[in-house]
Amino acid sequence: xxxxxxxxxxxxxxxxxxxxxxxxxxxxxxSGGTVVDGSGAPGIRADVGVKDGRISRxxxxxxxTAAENIDATDRIxxxxxxxxxxHLDAQIGWDPHMTSTSFHGVTTALIGNCGVSFAPCGxxxxxxxxxxxxxxxxxxxxxxxxxxxxxxxxxxxxxDTVERLNPSLNVVGLVxxxxxxxxxxxxxxxxxxxxxxDRELKHITKMVKESMEGGAVGFSTSRFLQHKVPDxxxxxxxxxxxxxxxxxxxxxxxxxxxxxxxxxxxxxxxRYETELQMFRDGMDLGCQVLFSGGTGREGxxxxxxxxxxxxxxxxxxKRITSIxxxxxxxxxxxxxxxxxxxxxxxxxxxxxxLPTIGDRVAAMRDEQTRKTLIEEGIEAGDLKNLAxxxxxxxxxxxxxxxxxxxxxxxxxxxxxxxxxxxxxxDRLIASEGREFFNMWMFGGxxxxxxxxxxxxxxxxxxxxxxxHVGFFTDxxxxxxxxxxxxxxxxxxxxxxxIHRISGKxxxxxxxxxxxxxxxxxxxxxxVIDYENLSTHHAEYVNDFPHGGGRFIVKSxxxxxxxxxxxxxxxxxxxxxxxxxxxxxxxxxx
Numbered sequence: 001x002x003x004x005x006x007x008x009x010x011x012x013x014x015x016x017x018x019x020x021x022x023x024x025x026x027x028x029x030x031s032g033g034t035v036v037d038g039s040g041a042p043g044i045r046a047d048v049g050v051k052d053g054r055i056s057r058x059x060x061x062x063x064x065t066a067a068e069n070i071d072a073t074d075r076i077x078x079x080x081x082x083x084x085x086x087h088l089d090a091q092i093g094w095d096p097h098m099t100s101t102s103f104h105g106v107t108t109a110l111i112g113n114c115g116v117s118f119a120p121c122g123x124x125x126x127x128x129x130x131x132x133x134x135x136x137x138x139x140x141x142x143x144x145x146x147x148x149x150x151x152x153x154x155x156x157x158x159x160d161t162v163e164r165l166n167p168s169l170n171v172v173g174l175v176x177x178x179x180x181x182x183x184x185x186x187x188x189x190x191x192x193x194x195x196x197x198d199r200e201l202k203h204i205t206k207m208v209k210e211s212m213e214g215g216a217v218g219f220s221t222s223r224f225l226q227h228k229v230p231d232x233x234x235x236x237x238x239x240x241x242x243x244x245x246x247x248x249x250x251x252x253x254x255x256x257x258x259x260x261x262x263x264x265x266x267x268x269x270x271r272y273e274t275e276l277q278m279f280r281d282g283m284d285l286g287c288q289v290l291f292s293g294g295t296g297r298e299g300x301x302x303x304x305x306x307x308x309x310x311x312x313x314x315x316x317x318k319r320i321t322s323i324x325x326x327x328x329x330x331x332x333x334x335x336x337x338x339x340x341x342x343x344x345x346x347x348x349x350x351x352x353x354l355p356t357i358g359d360r361v362a363a364m365r366d367e368q369t370r371k372t373l374i375e376e377g378i379e380a381g382d383l384k385n386l387a388x389x390x391x392x393x394x395x396x397x398x399x400x401x402x403x404x405x406x407x408x409x410x411x412x413x414x415x416x417x418x419x420x421x422x423x424x425x426d427r428l429i430a431s432e433g434r435e436f437f438n439m440w441m442f443g444g445x446x447x448x449x450x451x452x453x454x455x456x457x458x459x460x461x462x463x464x465x466x467x468h469v470g471f472f473t474d475x476x477x478x479x480x481x482x483x484x485x486x487x488x489x490x491x492x493x494x495x496x497x498i499h500r501i502s503g504k505x506x507x508x509x510x511x512x513x514x515x516x517x518x519x520x521x522x523x524x525x526x527v528i529d530y531e532n533l534s535t536h537h538a539e540y541v542n543d544f545p546h547g548g549g550r551f552i553v554k555s556x557x558x559x560x561x562x563x564x565x566x567x568x569x570x571x572x573x574x575x576x577x578x579x580x581x582x583x584x585x586x587x588x589x
Contacts, residue, residue: 024051024061024064026057026065026066027068028050028565029048029050029069030047030049030527031061031072032047032075033045033072033075035078036078036495037078038506046060049061050562054523055518055519055520055522056519072559075529075559079506079525080105080561081108082505082514083109083463084290084462085323085464087113087137092111092167093144093148096166096578098169098580100465101465102569103475103552103558104477104479105558108170108172108524108583109171109463110509111172112174114176114224114263115222118152118158119175120175121153122183123150127145132182132229136222136227136467138471139550143545143548156213156214166578167578167580168579171582171583172509173215174217175212176220177235177240178222180204181196181204181237185200189236190229190239192233208248208251213256217260218288219251219252219261224267225238258286260510260586261287261509262282264278264290264291266291276309279291288320290508291320293324294324294325294442296445296448303455306452323462324443324449325462325477326484328449330440331441332437332438332439335352335357341377341382348377361428361433364428377424383419387409389444390408391407391440392412393437393538395435398536399536403484405446454492461477463475463478469550470550479533482530502515511586512585524562524564525560525561525562526558527560527561530557533557533558536555538552564579564581
């Protein structure tokens, strides 16, 4: 583990020239940086040249010329990051810059996870898929209906539409179980125990195959019991049996070839053995299985068990990969949208019903209102157990992620000799409503989680952009990984951390000539001020169609994020360049 760039420099070979090239004209030269190429190999001091969207040379380019030069002295030059879990399927329609993902070094995003995609879809089902997305991912259905052209039927048509939207970042798509099952089975697709008949299953697998042939990288499903549709039932696909999932896996391979993705958000609480068998079926058929994982608090949290399963699952040409959170999350409580008291407290419902955060803070400053909020909050009782899981971000220059585990709301209240509700209220007033309390629902057993993400077949990247947008955001995952877990906590070396979220992630998707910094490969690149890299505080903004709200989170430390040789983000400001590609061809076999 290199604690800082000075230590890293002692491990770097002298500047090297590749191939003894003569003077060359490039579109862009990134000069004087430490190249960490995404393979896991030690960094080297070198310049990087870019021409026509590709890396033209790596080495000593001091005699070469370029239309643009980026001085990367004391900077890390890395591949762009590949986020294996986003839900930007809708947001691309009105936000082709793909924020906040693009603020955190990501140059390629996988959409369509957890069984939620907007295609294939006949016209009569448009509204329902929008309402499903609203229920699962907290984006208003009206925003989705008005923010997208809905000019597709097949999944390939949908990718054509995304291409016409000219996104800033590269996009890779999964076809979702919900759209397929609803298209084939209608309303009964969500009934517990309902399985497709032979005709319906044939229709599902036909659409899977066609979607793969149309450019999908794979198929996704959700078995997670908390993913609900508007009437409270679980999303289509939740209750699919192994007969259905195996038939789908066969269609994935038939349409996309060996190595195509089968992505799943799983029900490990009630159907653990069934889920593992579904994974085994996919691996045996030739799918690259990708699932969202994590650890519990008891013992090693399951790390040893998962180590054995993942090692066995990556033998004899089989492939399975887990992704996981880089910091605990699950909900941001505060004055934006979520309050722990509104179901039981009239005063809190009235407060959260005020139009703006400023209005809510002003109301809380009234002493009688403050007193009533505290009394009703204590009476509601919700913080008795929740306080130990809530960790305030503070209002410092960067958020306090509390990886030392010394500043939960319960610990703060005990130190002050107050009830957690009183501390909660007074911190919201003091911060003028800017502070949020992060609920450690996922990934809160830190040592277990860090040991899990060290496993060779785990990718620590679960950005979830476009999902749960008014509840919380994890789009700063790569920044937290590098700045907090790598630079400060030493969970990884810098080279290994970058490898996991670039070279390894690209390999999982089967991306061609992406994920590494190599001559001739696509110029998807980050220039990083590693010593000053940091995530920002989450902000709640109303920038979705019809004034819809969401959390965004910015960063410090990405001097430049480059896609296809063009700078798309410079110091967390978009350049309005939109060179992203919808990728439809992948390494297979």
